[in-house]
Amino acid sequence: MSLALENKTSTSQNLISLLNSTAEKNTIIGFEQIGEALQYIEASGIPTAKNEEYKYCNTDAILRKEFKQIGNKFSTPATLPSFDAAINVYMINGRFHSVAGAEKGIVISSLEEAAGSSANGALVKEHLAVHALPSSDAFTAINTAYCQNGVFIRIERNTAIQLPVFIHHITQAVETAFINPRTLIVAESGSNCTVVDFYHAAEGANYFSTHTSEIVVKENAHLNHLRIQAEKENAFSVHTIEAVQSADSTYDASTFIFGGNLVRNNHLVRLLGKNIESHLNGLIIGTKNRLIDNHTYIDHAMPNCNSNELYKGVAYDKATIVFNGKIMVRRDAQKTNAYQSSKNILMSDDATVNTKPQLEIYADDVKCSHGTSTGKVDEEALFYLKARGIGDTSARKLLLQAFAQELIDKVEIPALQENILNLFEASLN
Amino acid sequence: MITIKNLHASVEGKEILKGINLEIKAGEVHAIMGPNGSGKSTLSSVIAGRSDYEVTEGEVLFNGKNLLELAPEDRAREGVFLAFQYPVEIPGVSNINFLKTAINEIREYKGMPNIEAKDFLALVKEKQKLVELDGKLANRSVNEGFSGGEKKRNEIFQMAMLNPVFSILDETDSGLDIDALRIVANGVNKLRSKENAFLVITHYQRLLEYIVPDFVHVLYNGKIVKSGTKELALELEEKGYDDIKKQFELA
Ligand SMILES: Nc1ncnc2c1ncn2[C@@H]1O[C@H](COP(=O)(O)OP(=O)(O)OP(=O)(O)O)[C@@H](O)[C@H]1O
Ligand SMILES: [Mg+2]
Numbered sequence: 001m002s003l004a005l006e007n008k009t010s011t012s013q014n015l016i017s018l019l020n021s022t023a024e025k026n027t028i029i030g031f032e033q034i035g036e037a038l039q040y041i042e043a044s045g046i047p048t049a050k051n052e053e054y055k056y057c058n059t060d061a062i063l064r065k066e067f068k069q070i071g072n073k074f075s076t077p078a079t080l081p082s083f084d085a086a087i088n089v090y091m092i093n094g095r096f097h098s099v100a101g102a103e104k105g106i107v108i109s110s111l112e113e114a115a116g117s118s119a120n121g122a123l124v125k126e127h128l129a130v131h132a133l134p135s136s137d138a139f140t141a142i143n144t145a146y147c148q149n150g151v152f153i154r155i156e157r158n159t160a161i162q163l164p165v166f167i168h169h170i171t172q173a174v175e176t177a178f179i180n181p182r183t184l185i186v187a188e189s190g191s192n193c194t195v196v197d198f199y200h201a202a203e204g205a206n207y208f209s210t211h212t213s214e215i216v217v218k219e220n221a222h223l224n225h226l227r228i229q230a231e232k233e234n235a236f237s238v239h240t241i242e243a244v245q246s247a248d249s250t251y252d253a254s255t256f257i258f259g260g261n262l263v264r265n266n267h268l269v270r271l272l273g274k275n276i277e278s279h280l281n282g283l284i285i286g287t288k289n290r291l292i293d294n295h296t297y298i299d300h301a302m303p304n305c306n307s308n309e310l311y312k313g314v315a316y317d318k319a320t321i322v323f324n325g326k327i328m329v330r331r332d333a334q335k336t337n338a339y340q341s342s343k344n345i346l347m348s349d350d351a352t353v354n355t356k357p358q359l360e361i362y363a364d365d366v367k368c369s370h371g372t373s374t375g376k377v378d379e380e381a382l383f384y385l386k387a388r389g390i391g392d393t394s395a396r397k398l399l400l401q402a403f404a405q406e407l408i409d410k411v412e413i414p415a416l417q418e419n420i421l422n423l424f425e426a427s428l429n
Numbered sequence: 430m431i432t433i434k435n436l437h438a439s440v441e442g443k444e445i446l447k448g449i450n451l452e453i454k455a456g457e458v459h460a461i462m463g464p465n466g467s468g469k470s471t472l473s474s475v476i477a478g479r480s481d482y483e484v485t486e487g488e489v490l491f492n493g494k495n496l497l498e499l500a501p502e503d504r505a506r507e508g509v510f511l512a513f514q515y516p517v518e519i520p521g522v523s524n525i526n527f528l529k530t531a532i533n534e535i536r537e538y539k540g541m542p543n544i545e546a547k548d549f550l551a552l553v554k555e556k557q558k559l560v561e562l563d564g565k566l567a568n569r570s571v572n573e574g575f576s577g578g579e580k581k582r583n584e585i586f587q588m589a590m591l592n593p594v595f596s597i598l599d600e601t602d603s604g605l606d607i608d609a610l611r612i613v614a615n616g617v618n619k620l621r622s623k624e625n626a627f628l629v630i631t632h633y634q635r636l637l638e639y640i641v642p643d644f645v646h647v648l649y650n651g652k653i654v655k656s657g658t659k660e661l662a663l664e665l666e667e668k669g670y671d672d673i674k675k676q677f678e679l680a
Pocket of ligand 2: 469470471514599600
């Protein structure tokens with residue numbers, strides 16, 4: 001047995017024994033799935049750079065360095081942030097905490113409560129840990145085996161929810177923590193809703209999150225999903241978002257990343273019916289030593305669907321930005337339109353951008369394209385601005401804002417758009 | 430106002446400006462003509478502070494200050510303005526936001542508070558009228574999708590907004606139709622005063638009928654080889670550069 005393999009095994013074994021001794025009982029996922037998850041972790045270990053999917057994101061090394069010990073002790077925030085004209089949901093220290101606000105046609109509760117209720121129990125059973133398979137990824141497996149009480153959202157048939165749903169994720173670790181939050185969203189047919197996952201910055205010890213979301217978008221439903229990751233240096237995360245769409249539905253997702261130490265997102269969308277629209281967008285500002293790794297996977301299984309991806313990154317200092325975008329077009333997915341674009345700006349010589357588009361096409365009548373570009377700030381434009389009296393810092397800011405604007409414009413909630421703009425400006429050193 | 434002494438500049442090791450001497454006083458308009466590639470835009474770029482060019486010898490004094498030591502933004506804040514031969518398109522940055530930022534940074538440099546929103550809007554309106562710039566253009570991204578003539582007019586609009594002390598117009602007339610030429614020239618003439626000065630680079634004597642220069646210089650092969658009054662422009666228009674080329678051709 002090689003030394004590397006020994007280390008690999010010991011990282012996952014160490015993590016499992018730590019989680020076994022600190023985590024509370026998983027009450028929301030069936031024991032069969034938990035068993036499958038544990039088996040997968042044991043067999044696959046924690047991904048190292050040798051794992052193709054984690055080539056630039058050596059989670060094994062990070063866990064060995066920063067999460068050798070786990071105390072899983074937390075403090076509760078004294079005050080909870082809230083957005084006006086919204087339903088505010090709180091996930092505190094990885095667990096469902098509370099909901100403030102309500103609207104007819106939307107059910108929001110803890111997953112535990114939903115699983116035990118006569119109205120929603122069957123839905124939870126039908127979808128939870130069914131779309132995000134434990135065997136797809138080590139962190140999904142860990143989440144499946146050790147997940148804490150998460151949040152359940154059900155948007156009822158043919159209802160358009162007026163208020164956006166803000167899920168506030170706040171983690172205040174007193175001792176090094178490892179949390180496994182879980183989300184299940186079911187947008188029933190003909191429904192329309194906006195859900196915002198807002199990962200807040202918090203003081204405290206290091207924490208690692210494996211937040212796993214399953215999002216079911218039924219026939220003709222429209223789900224707008226915004227994700228704002230604005231955590232601090234103490235935040236490490238591998239998030240998995242699995243969205244499955246039925247015919248004539250729209251899933252419109254935008255991710256904004258302004259902070260966090262390790263930010264890895266596995267964002268997967270499965271287009272399982274005809275006439276589906278899927279949008280995955282991302283704006284990433286990487287500073288300091290941050291590693292921000294977005295893996296997307298768009299799976300076209302049926303004909304006449306459109307998918308569109310636009311990821312833009314700005315890498316400062318010694319930051320690393322990774323974009324890996326896979327598009328699968330299966331044999332039956334004729335008349336698919338799938339577009340992907342990744343544009344990046346390097347702000348320093350020590351920053352790194354790695355992009356990899358992957359197209360796998362088995363249908364013949366499709367339109368697919370991808371483009372990627374990485375460069376510096378346009379020197380001509382910079383000089384033009386300076387020649388009008390605008391200083392270097394402001395000039396770069398103007399150009400970066402111009403670069404980011406089309407993504408920020410996609411946020412249709414004015415107060416949130418302003419909030420994102422402020423986070424964006426603050427993140428440009 | 431501005432004194433250029435024995436200015437040498439090169440790009441990528443190749444010398445382009447080979448000893449320029451020029452003095453422009455407040456209230457004056459100087460024109461520079463000269464064949465393609467003679468170094469006219471290089472001279473304006475060096476004055477504006479483009480970093481691609483290395484000044485190897487000489488100096489530029491602007492109201493007593495060593496201009497070459499200043500960052501490009503500080504040159505602009507001191508009152509130097511360059512209307513670009515090829516204005517840059519900046520998608521996503523609105524003309525208005527850009528100008529407001531510029532005005533406020535210039536004001537900050539001078540120790541003045543930010544401009545009031547209503548004063549800014551009034552200024553935009555006034556200067557738009559001066560250069561007859563379509564109001565829609567002011568709200569669009571800087572030069573994005575502007576026609577060649579619109580870009581040039583936008584340069585003059587910016588000049589009018591920033592009210593510089595010394596302005597260089599690098600072939601602002603090329604690409605303009607006859608009406609636009611008149612409008613641009615009118616704009617410049619209205620901005621002319623005893624306190625400011627202009628350096629007008631052009632290939633055509635027509636512009637100089639509208640913006641009447643005090644002096645005309647011929648730049649050839651990195652040097653000013655001939656200077657005169659506005660009659661020199663007429664003479665060049667008639668005879669071309671053949672004589673000058675013959676006289677100053679490299680050995
Ligand atoms: N960045 C650069 N890199 C290489 N060569 C350059 C650069 N800038 C200018 N040159 C060269 O310097 C010379 C002078 O160019 P410049 O643009 O100053 O000419 P000009 O007099 O403005 O010409 P025109 O009338 O065509 O505008 C040309 O031979 C040009 O190719
Ligand atoms: Mg030129």
